[in-house]
Amino acid sequence: GAGVSQTPSNKVTEKGKYVELRCDPISGHTALYWYRQSLGQGPEFLIYFQGTGAADDSGLPNDRFFAVRPEGSVSTLKIQRTERGDSAVYLCASSHLTPTPDEQFFGPGTRLTVL
């Protein structure tokens, strides 16, 4: 079946601009996660959705970052007034919500470059 998809695969923007990154999770997965992976590092948690609501946004670095999932499926990560330090690969993952921990399935990521 179809996996997690993310668009665009690459995004180059200028400092100060606004960007939106999209994630299409696996159909039927209730949980959706955003992570950020900087060069040479492991992914770092940003935000987690159960259905439409953000259950945990403790990983968002500041108020320039915001994410939505209005219908409980597709999610958009929004970054305002981008800074060069925001350059990274942004990964989206989805999973079932089960009593025992289920693995998260990752998309290919969006590589964001802020010039």
Place this chain on the structure above:
Amino acid sequence: AQSVAQPEDQVNVAEGNPLTVKCTYSVSGNPYLFWYVQYPNRGLQFLLKYITGDNLVKGSYGFEAEFNKSQTSFHLKKPSALVSDSALYFCAVRDNDYKLSFGAGTTVTVRA
């Protein structure tokens, strides 16, 4: 707080030899442990997980991992490495929360 350490940045082995990638963890609750592999320009692929039960977990592509509670370790192993196993490997942990905490990754190079 939860965290993972992967003490080796790189592991180099010859094809056909055993492969081990080390991981130690720290959690306040029950540890749920995962291994993922990342190929260039591709997303993370799930290899295996430990939730409970047998300490030896078998996963995809012939990989296995051994959970050791006393040493707080979850090392990834493969008895006979292939050139195609060359990739970046990540260990991750979560407790009763849902978010994964990843290690910095270990680059595995298998030479022919």
